[in-house]
Structure formats: C-alpha cells, structure tokens
Amino acid sequence: MAAAVGAAEGGLKKILILERLPRLGGILNQCxxxxxxxxxxxEEMTGTEYAARYKKMVYERDIEARxxxxxxxxxxxxxxxxxxxxxxxxxxAKHIVMATGCRERTREMLTVPGTRPAGIxxxxxxxxxxxxxxxxxxxxxxxxxxxxxxxxxARRMTLEGATVHAVLEILDHLSGLIRNKVQCxxxxxxxxYLQHEPLEIIGRDRVEAIRYRNNxxxxxxxxxxxxxxxxxxxIPEQDLLIDAGIEPGNGIHLVGNADYIHDYVDAVTREAEKxxxxxx
Amino acid sequence: xAKESTKKFICIICPQCCELExxxxxxxxxxxxxxxxxxxxxxxxxxxxxxxxxxGEAKEARRxxxxxxxxxxxxxxxxxxxxxxxxxxxxxxxxxxSRINVGGYSKPIELIVTGE
Ligand SMILES: Cc1cc2nc3c(=O)[nH]c(=O)nc-3n(C[C@H](O)[C@H](O)[C@H](O)COP(=O)(O)OP(=O)(O)OC[C@H]3O[C@@H](n4cnc5c(N)ncnc54)[C@H](O)[C@@H]3O)c2cc1C
Ligand code: SF4
Numbered sequence: 001m002a003a004a005v006g007a008a009e010g011g012l013k014k015i016l017i018l019e020r021l022p023r024l025g026g027i028l029n030q031c032x033x034x035x036x037x038x039x040x041x042x043e044e045m046t047g048t049e050y051a052a053r054y055k056k057m058v059y060e061r062d063i064e065a066r067x068x069x070x071x072x073x074x075x076x077x078x079x080x081x082x083x084x085x086x087x088x089x090x091x092x093a094k095h096i097v098m099a100t101g102c103r104e105r106t107r108e109m110l111t112v113p114g115t116r117p118a119g120i121x122x123x124x125x126x127x128x129x130x131x132x133x134x135x136x137x138x139x140x141x142x143x144x145x146x147x148x149x150x151x152x153x154a155r156r157m158t159l160e161g162a163t164v165h166a167v168l169e170i171l172d173h174l175s176g177l178i179r180n181k182v183q184c185x186x187x188x189x190x191x192x193y194l195q196h197e198p199l200e201i202i203g204r205d206r207v208e209a210i211r212y213r214n215n216x217x218x219x220x221x222x223x224x225x226x227x228x229x230x231x232x233x234x235i236p237e238q239d240l241l242i243d244a245g246i247e248p249g250n251g252i253h254l255v256g257n258a259d260y261i262h263d264y265v266d267a268v269t270r271e272a273e274k275x276x277x278x279x280x
Numbered sequence: 281x282a283k284e285s286t287k288k289f290i291c292i293i294c295p296q297c298c299e300l301e302x303x304x305x306x307x308x309x310x311x312x313x314x315x316x317x318x319x320x321x322x323x324x325x326x327x328x329x330x331x332x333x334x335x336g337e338a339k340e341a342r343r344x345x346x347x348x349x350x351x352x353x354x355x356x357x358x359x360x361x362x363x364x365x366x367x368x369x370x371x372x373x374x375x376x377x378s379r380i381n382v383g384g385y386s387k388p389i390e391l392i393v394t395g396e
Contacts, residue, residue, distance in 0.1 A: 032346035032394065033331045038294060046331055048346045048395030052376050131333055134344040159332055159362055179292045183328065187355055264295075 001025075001058050001065075002269040003097045003255055006276020008061040015063045016091065018082055020070040024058065025051030026101050027124070027257075028265060030131045033152055035180075040266035050265060074098075074240050078251055095251045095279045098241065099272060102234040102257040108144070114200040119207030123153040123231035130156060138227025142210050143167040144198055148176035148263075150231030155184035157229075164188070165223055168196040168212055201228060234261045253279075289322050291315040327352035330361065334368045334380070334391070345374060350390035361385055 001024055004015045023029060028036070031047025038044050041053060058065060069084040074096060081090045104122040121129075121137050127149070129135045139162045143150045146169035154164045167185060172195050174181055185192055193212075199220065200211040209224045236258050241248065248254050255275050256268040291298040293314045301308045302319040310316045321327060329352045333344035353361055364384035374380065374393045382389040 029395065032333060032348075034329060034348065035295075044294075046346060046348060046394045049376075052394075052396050130344075131346065132344055134333065134335060159330070159358070161362075177295055178290050178297045179295060182290045183292045187326075187328065187358075 001054050002272035003099060003253075003276040003279075004063045004065075005054075005057050005061060006273035006278075007280045008063055008276070009273070010277040010280025012276075012280035013062065016093075017058070017063060017065040018069045018071050018080070019065070019067045022068050024055050024065055024067060026099075030124075030128045031152075032131050033156075036265050038266065039264070040269050047265070054269070071240060074244055074246070074252070076244070076246050076250070076252075093251075095253065097253045097255055097272075097275065097279070098238070098248075098258050099254075099256045100237040100240065100258040102261060103237050104230075105233040105235055106230065108230060108232045112198050112201055114202055114211075115204060117201070117203035117205055117207050119203065119227045120201065121227070121229055123149045123229045126153055126229050127156065130160060136160060136162065137229070138162065138207075138225075140165065140225040141227045141229060142223060142225045143229045143231060145169065145231035145233070146171075146175045146181070146192060146194075147231050147233070148180050150229065151176045151180040151184040153229055153231065154190050155188060158188045158190065162227075164190045165225055166190070167192045168198055169194050170197045170215070171195070198228075236260060287323055289319055291318055293318050326355040328355050328358065329353075330358060330365070331394070332362065332365055334365060334370065336373070337369055337371045338373050340373065345370065345393060346395040347380065347391040348394050350379065350392050353389070357385070361389060364389065365391065 004017050007015055028047035028051035034044050034046055036045050036047050036050040069082045071080055071082040073081040078096055079090055079092045104124045119138055126137045129137055141157050141162050141164045143154050146167050154167055158164050195215040196212050197215055198210055198212045202209040207226050207228055209222050210228055211222050213220050255272045262268045286301050286303045289300045291300050298311050298315050299309050300319040304323050307316040307319040329349050331348045333346050336345045364382050368382055376393055376396045378393050380391045
C-alpha cells in the first residue's frame with residue numbers, strides 16, 4: 001500500500017495492488033494490540049487501526065486495488081500472472097514491487113524431537129486463529145521464543161482464558177522489547193525461563209507435555225501442556241523470485257518484510273513510500 | 281525520602297522503555313512527561329488499556345471485531361472485565377471508531393472498534 005501511495009504522490013498513473021487475502025493490510029489485520037504508528041502517524045494505535053488509516057490513503061488516490069488475487073508467477077520480462085475468483089490474468093508492468101511480507105520460521109519445530117501430535121503452532125498462526133477466526137488453539141500453553149510476537153501471544157492467550165505456563169528462551173536475554181515483557185508476561189505472572197531449550201514434545205494425538213533443559217544447570221524438566229507456540233523468527237517471503245530464478249533489480253523491487261525483517265511498520269511504510277516515489 | 285520506599289518500573293508507554301524510579305511524588309529516569317505520569321499512577325493502581333476482540337454475528341463482517349477499551353482500566357480487574365467483554369455479541373457491522381458499551385463491571389466499560 002505504501003509503495004502505491006508513494007508512486008501516486010510522485011505522479012504515476014497506472015498502479016495496481018494485488019493481494020491474495022480478502023482485505024488489504026497484511027499482517028496488521030491480525031495485530032489487534034497497541035504499538036503501531038508512534039513515529040509515522042505520531043500516535044499509538046493498534047495494527048488494525050494503522051491498516052484502516054492507511055487503506056483510506058490508498059482509496060483516496062488513483063490506485064486500483066484487487067483483493068483475493070493470488071500472484072503465482074512473475075517473469076524477468078515483468079509479466080505477472082495471478083488467479084482470482086473470476087479467472088486467471090496476466091499483466092505486464094514497468095515496475096514490480098514485491099511487498100509479500102514474511103513467513104514464520106518453522107525449522108525449530110521440526111528439529112525438536114518427539115512425536116508429531118496436534119497442538120503445535122507458530123505464534124503468528126495462533127494469532128490469526130484467535131484474532132480473526134475466534135478459534136483457540138488450546139488451553140495449557142507453552143511459548144518457545146521471547147520475541148515480541150511470542151510475548152504478545154502469551155498475553156493474548158491468557159486474556160482469552162488459557163493458562164500460559166512459561167515462555168522458554170534459549171538465549172540468556174529477552175529477544176523482544178522489555179516493555180512487552182512487562183505488559184505481556186509480568187502483568188499476568190507468566191514466567192520467562194532464559195537459557196532454556198526445548199528437547200522433546202511428548203504426546204500421541206495431542207501434545208501432552210514438553211521436556212526442556214535448563215542450559216545453565218543441565219537440569220531436565222517435563223512441563224504438562226496441550227499447546228506449544230513457536231515464535232522463533234521470521235524469514236522474508238521471496239518465493240516468487242526464487243521460483244523464477246530472478247534477482248531483484250531491472251524494475252523488480254523488494255520492500256518491507258519481503259526485503260528484510262522490520263520491527264516497526266512505521267519503518268516499512270517510510271521505505272515503501274520512498275521507493276514508490278522513486279519509481280514514479 | 282528513604283531509599284526503601286522507592287519503586288522501580290520499566291515505562292511501557294513507548295518503545296524507549298525508560299527505567300523509572302519513584303517515591304510516589306518524584307520520578308527519576310523518565311525521558312518525558314508521560315513516563316512521569318505512568319510511574320505516579322503505577323504506584324497507586326496499575327492501569328492498562330485492554331485490546332481484544334468481540335464476536336460479530338453479521339454474515340459479511342469479519343468474525344472477530346478488534347476493540348480497545350476507551351480508557352485504561354485496573355490491571356487487577358482485567359480477568360473479570362474480560363468476562364464481560366467476551367459476553368458481547370454484535371449483529372451489525374460496526375464502523376471503525378464506533379463505541380460499544382459493556383455493563384456488568386463496577387462502572388460502564390466503553391470499547392472502541394479498532395478495525396474494519
Ligand atoms: C505479531 C506481530 C507483532 C508486531 N508488532 C508490531 C508493533 O507492535 N509495532 C510495529 O510497528 N510493528 C509490529 N510488527 C511488525 C509490522 O506489523 C510488520 O513489519 C509490517 O506490517 C510488515 O508489512 P509488510 O507489508 O512487509 O508485510 P505483510 O504485512 O506480511 O504483507 C504482505 C502481504 O502480501 C500478501 N502476499 C504474499 N504473497 C502473495 C502473493 N503471491 N500474491 C498476492 N499477495 C501476496 C500477503 O497476503 C500479505 O497481505 C509486528 C508483526 C507481527 C507479526
Ligand atoms: S518515559 Fe517517556 S520516553 Fe521513556 S519510555 Fe516512558 S513514554 Fe517513552
């Protein structure tokens with residue numbers, strides 16, 4: 001959205017946004033917590049408010065936005081093929097801006113030994129389930145990883161009535177902001193175990209417990225739970241380029257989390273607006 | 281005032297995360313006025329804005345409607361307040377920024393719709 005607004009400001013006439021989901025805004029739509037917009041809009045808002053405010057800026061300009069359109073191929077000649085409800089289309093462009101966001105790392109989920117029962121989720125998927133669909137992933141929760149997404153989800157699950165038994169962090173320090181530890185963990189009495197490593201997920205059909213090690217003392221412990229949320233990092237989503245064997249450049253641009261992982265949406269917005277103006 | 285009676289907090293108002301110390305009248309460590317106010321309030325009664333969702337029953341609307349409380353509420357009452365908020369159902373599609381009143385708690389709770 002921000003790249004489109006930047007380009008429109010710069011005077012570019014034909015701009016098309018393609019979004020696979022039914023609404024614009026990306027990850028912001030599932031971020032119902034406060035902490036967005038402090039630098040860009042100079043006020044603290046929720047992710048959903050930020051998305052809504054910015055969407056208005058798109059609709060006020062001469063920008064065509066199509067939702068529920070999945071881009072499946074792009075070519076070095078800058079042809080874009082996408083599918084939507086009424087069929088498949090190919091368009092060609094002078095510039096393609098890939099603002100495809102990021103994926104959650106799941107490698108750690110796979111390298112923790114044990115059975116593969118139900119009840120293992122990435123924190124972002126759990127966030128989408130709870131905040132958009134109103135479905136709870138489970139009731140007795142352990143969070144792996146102390147980044148902001150893990151902390152925010154520990155609070156969210158608690159508010160919705162689940163018990164979060166612990167947040168395990170392999171490092172000797174918190175990954176997220178202290179402010180999020182205070183208002184997401186301390187406020188609700190959720191313990192943070194630093195230098196603790198998950199060793200095994202136990203359970204047949206459903207998660208029954210997690211075994212972990214205190215890496216300082218070497219002590220092993222088993223903590224009963226029915227849900228494990230992994231919040232262990234994000235990776236830029238660049239599959240469209242990788243599949244086509246294309247490097248960015250020659251009119252193909254990466255921006256936002258698709259380029260590299262940003263902590264604040266305000267920074268994503270600024271960079272994307274700047275890129276948009278450059279392209280106009 | 282004696283050192284023992286001071287309390288330390290991490291300010292949660294903005295990402296600067298200043299380390300605050302207060303004896304209830306003076307605040308050390310705050311980079312701005314809002315941090316000072318936060319610390320003084322925090323010693324008396326910690327308050328938090330709650331962000332959550334309420335269930336929408338209109339077919340075309342998003343299922344879970346994001347909301348925040350219009351003002352910060354006592355942290356210790358959050359579990360109780362959440363029960364009242366979770367009972368709310370709305371059948372129409374609420375406009376962004378519209379307000380919804382929730383009863384049950386010792387004073388009326390006002391929610392602001394934060395998404396569309
Ligand atoms: C849990 C969490 C908490 C956060 N907390 C904060 C915070 O407190 N404050 C803050 O400032 N920032 C926060 N952030 C970060 C911020 O929200 C993001 O950095 C920013 O919104 C990323 O924007 P983006 O446009 O790069 O990616 P995204 O928002 O991920 O958007 C990518 C979009 O591309 C679409 N897409 C992908 N592939 C295709 C395709 N092939 N075809 C069509 N469409 C496609 C996706 O559907 C998506 O809508 C948080 C992020 C998360 C996940
Ligand atoms: S004191 Fe001011 S600058 Fe420091 S964290 Fe609080 S609000 Fe931010």
